Amino acid sequence: xxxxxxxxxxxxxxxxxxxxxxxxxxxxxxxxxxxxxxxxxxxxxxxxxxxxxxxxxxxxxxxxxxxxxxxxxxxxxxxxxxxxxxxxxxxxxxxxxxxxxxxxxxxxxxxxxxxxxxxxxxxxxxxxxxxxxxxxxxxxxxxxxxxxxxxxxxxxxxxxxxxxxxxxxxxxxxxxxxxxxxxxxxxxxxxxxxxxxxxxxxxxxxxxxxx
Numbered sequence: 001x002x003x004x005x006x007x008x009x010x011x012x013x014x015x016x017x018x019x020x021x022x023x024x025x026x027x028x029x030x031x032x033x034x035x036x037x038x039x040x041x042x043x044x045x046x047x048x049x050x051x052x053x054x055x056x057x058x059x060x061x062x063x064x065x066x067x068x069x070x071x072x073x074x075x076x077x078x079x080x081x082x083x084x085x086x087x088x089x090x091x092x093x094x095x096x097x098x099x100x101x102x103x104x105x106x107x108x109x110x111x112x113x114x115x116x117x118x119x120x121x122x123x124x125x126x127x128x129x130x131x132x133x134x135x136x137x138x139x140x141x142x143x144x145x146x147x148x149x150x151x152x153x154x155x156x157x158x159x160x161x162x163x164x165x166x167x168x169x170x171x172x173x174x175x176x177x178x179x180x181x182x183x184x185x186x187x188x189x190x191x192x193x194x195x196x197x198x199x200x201x202x203x204x205x206x207x208x209x210x211x
Contacts, residue, residue: 001206003142010137011155013199016192017129018163020091021098021178021185027119028164029178031112032171034103040168042109046116048160053121055156058130059149062138066145073135080132081204084196087129091193097182101175136203 001009024047032040065073107115120126134152142148167174178185 001202003139006137006139006142007151007155009199009202010152011159013133013195014156014159015163016188016195018159020189020192021096023123024116024120025164025167026098026101026178027116028168029101029171029174030103031107031116032168033101033175034106035109035112037169037171038109039107039112040171041165042112043116044161044164044168046113046118047120047164048157049113050117050120051126051156051160052153054126054130055134055149055153057127058134059145059153061131062135063145077135078204080135081200083128083132084136084200088193088196088200091189091196093193094189095182096185096189098178098185100179136199 028040028043028047031043065076134149137152138145138148
């Protein structure tokens with residue numbers, strides 16, 4: 001697998017996960033409903049800041065593992081792939097729907113930013129997901145860890161900005177899409193589940209083959 005193919009697979013998986021309605025998405029839409037576009041975009045910026053910290057923590061963990069215990073990397077790789085596949089199966093079997101999205105109390109832009117970052121950082125599943133996904137896409141032959149991490153981190157931030165920012169700019173329509181079309185959210189969740197399973201299998205096979 002070439003570096004371009006590796007990043008393309010990462011992007012497809014990333015996009016599939018971000019479009020599934022979750023705590024971050026609902027927080028942003030709620031802020032946009034009550035405080036308008038400025039509040040929604042501030043909340044989006046906060047979530048992106050929190051996501052950046054998740055990315056850094058994942059990369060630091062991989063770097064320490066490769067330096068201190070490289071023999072354990074394959075175990076982490078397989079464990080991460082198994083966790084990704086388990087999440088995928090869970091999403092495929094679930095029926096994700098959003099019954100209502102109410103406006104949050106109107107708050108200053110800085111408060112929306114801060115609470116968006118906290119909302120993202122306090123999500124324990126995000127740390128587990130980062131720890132399981134990032135090892136699947138880091139390859140020694142692709143160059144220094146920092147450059148790979150920078151590319152992946154920029155992709156995460158850009159995708160969050162595109163999806164969440166778009167929802168913040170169209171808060172009313174976003175709420176209608178989430179609440180009045182349960183089939184859309186269910187399809188998004190199940191499609192993301194398929195992507196996770198496929199990506200887990202491909203990256204685990206490729207990772208073990210190259211190591």
